[in-house]
Structure formats: structure tokens, C-alpha cells
Amino acid sequence: MKLWVAQHLNPRRYISTSFITPVGRHGGEICPFLTNQQGSARVPPNFAEGRSRPFQPMEDLFMSQGKFIVVSGGEGSGKTTLVHRLQTDFPGARYTREPGGTPYGEALRVPLLDRMYRPVPWAELFLFMSIRAQHVEEVIKPTLAAGRHVICDRYMQDTLAYQWYTRLGQRSPSQIMQLAEAAGFPQPDLWIYLDVDPEIGLRRRQQTGDMNRIDREKIEFHQHVREGFRDLFNYADYIHRGRLIDANQSPDDVYRAAHQVIDLLLT
Secondary structure (H helix, E strand, O other): OHHHHHHHOOHHHHOOOEEEEEEEOOEEEEEEOOOOOOOOOOOOHHHOOOOEOOOOOHHHHHOOOOOEEEEEEOOOOOHHHHHHHHHHHOOOOEEEEOOOOOHHHHHHHHHHHOOOOOOOHHHHHHHHHHHHHHHHHHHHHHHHHOOOOEEEEOOHHHHHHHHHHHHOOOOOOHHHHHHHHHOOOOOOOEEEEEEOOHHHHHHHHHHHOOOOOOOOOOHHHHHHHHHHHHHHHHOHHHHOOEEEEEOOOOHHHHHHHHHHHHHHHHO
8 A cells, every 4th residue: 555655646746835815915824734733634715726836745845944034125114123133033043135145245235336336227137136146045045955044134026126116117027037936046935025105214314324326316216116015015926925014113113013923934
């Protein structure tokens, strides 16, 4: 009997690790699939509708893979402050940032954000993608494979909002996401978007006195970036991964909201 099962039941055909149940424009719920606490199989409602994620080999289910968490937001949203505060409560995670994260990325970060340089939109886009490719292969993938969580300050979602949507005026993310998939960029398990009114965010940035080239763009630019971030919640890949947090509120309130959604993922 065991031999027959091994020969005829290919786990790559029958095992799926999760199904997605959208619950609204700005949020979603991940429904784990395998068994319930009593050991019987449970099938989420949309299994019958054919909207499951790709099948995953059974042997992969027993690997301890780290979780990938991304924090995004407009200028002055407080994302970097949030990431620093999270290090106290989740000390075992690897904290990193984009642009940067590797010696290669940190070297390119300077000309990319310096006011001395004005890269054309396509050059700016591919500079970010180049930094990300190095970051993914050198830091993100090895860390996740080792079972550690990764919390990243900016990632692909920021490139979509800033460069793809705002600089290049593209509305559908499908083309650039095909490139990201071909490059092997992993999707985050959780994407936290800190939503702030650009006027409030830029006032915060001005108070710090540390304004880079992108910070100094006109208010219309930052308003378009905000639209780009929000528009991502219209697409299936982000409905279930994304959580929008109101970043107009105090840093303590933002921290508590973010901590809650991260804690739910990691526990």
C-alpha cells in the first residue's frame, strides 16, 4: 500500500499551502490549508472556484522558511522609525533597506538619491531594480532559507508607486511584475503600507532637515505616489498581502497597529 501511494500520489499535484479570501479593498485574510486542530482536512470556500495559489511540493511544507515583511510609505510616513522600533520586539529578524542592503546597493544609493544627479525615469527604475537584484540574492533569499524573518524598509511595491506609476505613468503593474518574477524577486508574506497625507509627510521631513532628491519633488509628485500605493490594493497579488495603516496618527499608534499585524503573522 505504501509503495502504491508513493508511486501514484504525486504530492506536487495535491498539496497546496494556502488559499486567499479577499475581504475588502484594503485588506485580506490568509486561510491556511492542510488540516484543522482535529486533524481533518479543511477546504476554504474559494477552493471550488479554482483560485488557489500554485501547488507546492509536500517536502517543502516541512522546511522552516522565514517570513518576508515589507514596510512601505511616502516621504515622512515614519516607516524607517517603525522598522527601528520593531527591532526591540522581533530581535531575531534580519532588518534591511532599499535602496541599499548590500555594499553594492549602498554604493549606488548615494548617486541615486543625491540632488546632484537627475537620472531619466527609465534609468532610475533600472537602478532600483539592479540594487534589488543584488539585495535579493545576497541578503533576502539566504536569510529566508536559513529560517530567519526579514523586515525590509521599502521593496518592489515602492518601485511600482514611485517609478512605474508616477515617473512613467504606467497603471497596470503586470509588465514590471513579470520582470520581477523572471528575476526571482520573492513576494512578501506581509506588506505594510503607511498611508500619510503628502503635505503632513513632507512637513515632517522638512523638520528633520534631511531632504534627498526625491523628497524635494513637487507636492503633485508625492500625491501621485500616494495614489500609486493605494491603487496596488486593486490587484489580487496585494489584496491579501497588504495592510494599510493610517500614518497621519501618532508614531505610537502606527507602531501598535503594525506590531499587531506582524505578531499575527509570526505567531
